[in-house]
Amino acid sequence: MSMIETNLDVLIIGGGPASLSAALYLGRARRRALVVDAGGPRHAPSAGVHNFLTREGVTPAGFRELAWADLQEFPTLSRVEARVVEMSHDGTRWSARTESGATLSARAVLLAVGVVDVHPDIPGYAERWAKSIHHCPFCHGWEVRDRPVAMVGKGDYARHMAPMLKNWTDDVIVLSHGEPFDEDTQKVLDALKVPFYASPIVGLEGEDGTLETILLQNGTRLARQGLFVKPGQRQHDLIHALGLPLKGDPLPCVEVDAMQRTSLPLLWAAGDCTTGFQQVLEAAASGARAAASIIMTLTFSTD
Numbered sequence: 001m002s003m004i005e006t007n008l009d010v011l012i013i014g015g016g017p018a019s020l021s022a023a024l025y026l027g028r029a030r031r032r033a034l035v036v037d038a039g040g041p042r043h044a045p046s047a048g049v050h051n052f053l054t055r056e057g058v059t060p061a062g063f064r065e066l067a068w069a070d071l072q073e074f075p076t077l078s079r080v081e082a083r084v085v086e087m088s089h090d091g092t093r094w095s096a097r098t099e100s101g102a103t104l105s106a107r108a109v110l111l112a113v114g115v116v117d118v119h120p121d122i123p124g125y126a127e128r129w130a131k132s133i134h135h136c137p138f139c140h141g142w143e144v145r146d147r148p149v150a151m152v153g154k155g156d157y158a159r160h161m162a163p164m165l166k167n168w169t170d171d172v173i174v175l176s177h178g179e180p181f182d183e184d185t186q187k188v189l190d191a192l193k194v195p196f197y198a199s200p201i202v203g204l205e206g207e208d209g210t211l212e213t214i215l216l217q218n219g220t221r222l223a224r225q226g227l228f229v230k231p232g233q234r235q236h237d238l239i240h241a242l243g244l245p246l247k248g249d250p251l252p253c254v255e256v257d258a259m260q261r262t263s264l265p266l267l268w269a270a271g272d273c274t275t276g277f278q279q280v281l282e283a284a285a286s287g288a289r290a291a292a293s294i295i296m297t298l299t300f301s302t303d
């Protein structure tokens with residue numbers, strides 16, 4: 001791939017809701033912006049996006065297609081499928097190098113790269129992720145309402161998520177996958193009448209991504225139709241390579257100001273990489289804030 005575009009105002013890295021919302025603002029403001037996206041969004045295996053008003057249940061791919069259909073009207077916008085592997089700032093402009101060797105250059109950059117999920121090692125997990133295994137009850141609690149569900153976790157997380165799941169179903173159990181339950185957690189779960197099992201999960205059964213039975217190492221078989229987990233998360237390598245300050249726990253988020261500006265010159269970040277409240281609507285809102293800030297900054301910048 002050769003040089004694609006050198007005369008850009010803004011390079012938007014990532015092509016999810018944070019990116020596309022920013023693109024809409026930038027296109028309507030007649031700014032030359034390029035969306036560079038590696039594809040494969042993390043919610044791709046999910047059947048539908050929930051809690052985005054007017055778009056309830058649209059597929060993740062369908063959501064992006066609808067966004068791009070809206071963006072067609074604005075001639076200063078373009079997109080390319082590529083992964084940015086390196087970025088540098090020469091004091092005036094940002095340069096970004098893609099995996100295939102192209103160099104892109106822009107006055108400002110918006111990082112909207114999302115995060116990387118790090119999944120637990122549970123047999124049968126991969127084929128059920130985002131089908132019958134979920135991480136967010138706001139996103140998928142409704143789909144398992146009144147059904148028997150389990151959650152994997154212990155300590156603070158079990159004490160938080162078990163009562164949360166009771167919003168959607170009374171039939172909740174907690175599995176700690178081989179970790180002991182502390183006394184406090186046992187008391188809380190007993191009071192909630194939530195059974196708990198420490199024995200490790202050794203298998204999940206059910207056809208075509210569904211869940212019917214959870215098998216524990218001690219021979220217990222649990223009839224369950226949904227499993228809630230808390231995957232670990234990490235930032236993309238690009239974020240680390242830039243040396244951006246991170247803060248927060250468990251996911252260290254990129255530090256941004258109220259308008260999504262990072263500590264590096266003319267570099268903004270939006271969406272999941274900047275927040276623990278990882279939702280499509282929130283990502284779109286933060287992309288909008290970043291774009292507004294970029295437009296104002298470029299307007300008054302003399303560089």
Ligand SMILES: Cc1cc2nc3c(=O)[nH]c(=O)nc-3n(C[C@H](O)[C@H](O)[C@H](O)COP(=O)(O)OP(=O)(O)OC[C@H]3O[C@@H](n4cnc5c(N)ncnc54)[C@H](O)[C@@H]3O)c2cc1C
Pocket residue numbers: 013014015016017018019036037038039040041042043044045046048049050051052082083084085112113114115130139140236238270271272273277278279280281283
């Ligand atoms: C299984 C699942 C189900 C979910 N369901 C819901 C739901 O129902 N409702 C809801 O509100 N939220 C849901 N979420 C959360 C939601 O998907 C995220 O909050 C949202 O997609 C974040 O948007 P984003 O733009 O920050 O990042 P993403 O949507 O993750 O997009 C980031 C993009 O950046 C690209 N990228 C990464 N690095 C680079 C690079 N170096 N160069 C170029 N491109 C790069 C990626 O390939 C990706 O396409 C779900 C999440 C998961 C995992």
